[in-house]
Amino acid sequence: MSRRHWIQAWLLLLPAMVFLIAFTHVPAVTTIWNSFFSTPRGRRPSVFVGLDNYERLVADPVFWKVLGNNLWFALGTIPISILLAIVMALFVNRQFRARGLVRMAYFTPTVLPLIAVANIWLFFYTPGFGLIDQILGWLGFGQTNLLGSPDTALPALMAVTIWKEAGFFMIFYLAALQSIPPSLTEAARIEGAGSWRIFWQITFPLMMPTTLFVSVNAVINSFRMVDHIFILTGGGPDNASSLLLYYIYETSFRYWDTSYGATLTVVMIALLCLIAIGQVFFLDRKVHYK
Amino acid sequence: MTGFDRHLQTFGALILAALWVLPLAYAIWTAIHPAAYEAHFVLNAPLTTDNFVKAWNAAPFARYFLNTFVLVTAILAAQFILCTLAAYAFARYRFPGRGFLFFLVLLQLLVMPDILIVENYRMIHSLGLVDTITAIGLPYAASGFGIFLIRQTFLTIPTELDDAARIEGAGPLTILWRVYVPLARPTYLAYGLVSVSHHWNNFLWPLIVTNSVETRPVTVGLSIFSTIDAGVEWSVINAATLMTSGPLLIGFLLFQRQFVQSFMRAGIK
Numbered sequence: 001m002s003r004r005h006w007i008q009a010w011l012l013l014l015p016a017m018v019f020l021i022a023f024t025h026v027p028a029v030t031t032i033w034n035s036f037f038s039t040p041r042g043r044r045p046s047v048f049v050g051l052d053n054y055e056r057l058v059a060d061p062v063f064w065k066v067l068g069n070n071l072w073f074a075l076g077t078i079p080i081s082i083l084l085a086i087v088m089a090l091f092v093n094r095q096f097r098a099r100g101l102v103r104m105a106y107f108t109p110t111v112l113p114l115i116a117v118a119n120i121w122l123f124f125y126t127p128g129f130g131l132i133d134q135i136l137g138w139l140g141f142g143q144t145n146l147l148g149s150p151d152t153a154l155p156a157l158m159a160v161t162i163w164k165e166a167g168f169f170m171i172f173y174l175a176a177l178q179s180i181p182p183s184l185t186e187a188a189r190i191e192g193a194g195s196w197r198i199f200w201q202i203t204f205p206l207m208m209p210t211t212l213f214v215s216v217n218a219v220i221n222s223f224r225m226v227d228h229i230f231i232l233t234g235g236g237p238d239n240a241s242s243l244l245l246y247y248i249y250e251t252s253f254r255y256w257d258t259s260y261g262a263t264l265t266v267v268m269i270a271l272l273c274l275i276a277i278g279q280v281f282f283l284d285r286k287v288h289y290k
Numbered sequence: 291m292t293g294f295d296r297h298l299q300t301f302g303a304l305i306l307a308a309l310w311v312l313p314l315a316y317a318i319w320t321a322i323h324p325a326a327y328e329a330h331f332v333l334n335a336p337l338t339t340d341n342f343v344k345a346w347n348a349a350p351f352a353r354y355f356l357n358t359f360v361l362v363t364a365i366l367a368a369q370f371i372l373c374t375l376a377a378y379a380f381a382r383y384r385f386p387g388r389g390f391l392f393f394l395v396l397l398q399l400l401v402m403p404d405i406l407i408v409e410n411y412r413m414i415h416s417l418g419l420v421d422t423i424t425a426i427g428l429p430y431a432a433s434g435f436g437i438f439l440i441r442q443t444f445l446t447i448p449t450e451l452d453d454a455a456r457i458e459g460a461g462p463l464t465i466l467w468r469v470y471v472p473l474a475r476p477t478y479l480a481y482g483l484v485s486v487s488h489h490w491n492n493f494l495w496p497l498i499v500t501n502s503v504e505t506r507p508v509t510v511g512l513s514i515f516s517t518i519d520a521g522v523e524w525s526v527i528n529a530a531t532l533m534t535s536g537p538l539l540i541g542f543l544l545f546q547r548q549f550v551q552s553f554m555r556a557g558i559k
Contacts, residue, residue: 027409
């Protein structure tokens with residue numbers, strides 16, 4: 001029985017594991033391997049260069065710039081998205097006439113391609129005749145160039161990201177709110193607690209697992225979502241709005257420096273693993289998966 | 291809650307909703323009106339479908355749509371088959387290496403093919419598949435997320451059903467197909483919606499591995515169309531943008547409840 005049983009199980013797993021390993025685990029390992037070699041150029045083959053690529057990485061101001069951008073991007077988008085998501089969930093968790101429409105309005109950006117979203121927002125940001133400038137013009141202000149100036153390019157991308165993500169996170173909070181027994185809040189109300197106090201002392205703590213789950217997802221997304229950069233800023237001006245994955249793309253597929261691209265990818269994998277370790281320590285203690 | 295509070299909350303909800311639909315509403319406004327009304331909001335502005343016609347004729351969108359459709363369907367079919375088989379093994383078999391293999395599956399939730407673009411390109415290149423629709427789909431054919439999600443559902447199915455089917459003489463694949471798959475239908479719907487919208491929207495990887503009209507999906511087609519900008523009007527770009535998101539958007543509006551529940555189900559498990 002058992003030998004046949006094992007073979008059956010392995011056969012069931014085989015097709016999926018072949019694809020998983022070929023396109024996730026093998027590339028992850030060869031990424032690390034290739035980061036110790038030089039990029040083959042013309043007739044010069046790839047040679048072992050030890051830590052050269054890493055030395056270059058440490059000395060590369062653009063790398064530090066995009067890493068910092070990624071950090072600001074995460075800090076600027078995640079708390080606001082989560083706050084908005086909670087507000088949205090509280091809004092649509094009650095009965096009122098336009099509830100279905102309102103929920104739809106919040107969630108719609110989630111189903112749009114990020115490329116399409118970027119195109120739509122480009123209309124707001126374009127200097128001169130974008131909607132923001134038109135409105136400022138009516139109010140008597142001068143032209144802006146939000147995407148073209150180093151101080152505002154990244155925040156402009158953040159706004160787009162928040163718009164796209166808040167509604168997505170909302171549905172998790174909605175699920176969390178619906179799983180809180182109404183008797184808890186009713187009891188608190190009978191005791192004379194106000195809405196504000198009920199939220200902070202009952203609702204918010206009970207939603208903590210959701211907040212942690214959403215945060216981890218949001219952090220991973222902040223490394224993955226770069227499509228809008230292609231349309232809105234191209235990483236500029238002067239890398240002010242470039243993120244790590246976008247820099248990996250530029251290095252590997254615009255300058256075809258694949259070894260350095262691999263080295264940058266190693267940093268990305270390391271960061272994601274750190275997040276995973278953090279998740280094991282903070283999240284899994286509070287959330288019990290079934 | 292007092293009546294005043296209630297009204298205030300409803301008011302807030304509506305304001306935020308208005309703010310949230312504004313970008314999309316503005317895109318729709320420019321797409322269905324002549325260019326002269328781009329920033330001129332009057333109720334009697336004439337409606338037009340010119341922008342859509344122009345966009346449709348200015349780039350091979352029909353082909354892009356076909357490519358995306360083939361891509362999304364193929365990925366979904368591959369994921370359903372591969373993930374179902376693997377999920378069944380993890381849910382109902384005990385075998386050596388189970389824990390380790392499941393760890394490898396979960397690892398893909400974190401280190402996704404999305405970020406391994408450099409090495410995956412090398413792999414696709416060595417297979418001679420650059421610039422094919424197959425190349426876009428291959429890295430996503432097996433999904434760690436899909437295996438995990440379907441396994442979670444399979445675990446909730448009572449084993450008595452297996453035993454009953456086995457007594458009737460059914461083999462493992464028959465049991466899987468006749469008992470497990472039908473009972474997991476809501477999970478398949480949820481996963482299907484998430485997968486389709488994810489791959490419809492995917493951009494970076496297709497951008498890297500495609501370079502011809504015959505293989506490009508709509509997202510890449512749209513980005514090329516809107517960045518060439520040899521004097522293409524805003525309203526036409528907006529029409530193209532809406533067109534490429536249209537099928538998903540219409541699907542979402544029709545099946546709103548299923549969409550929201552699917553994303554929720556897919557996220558929480």
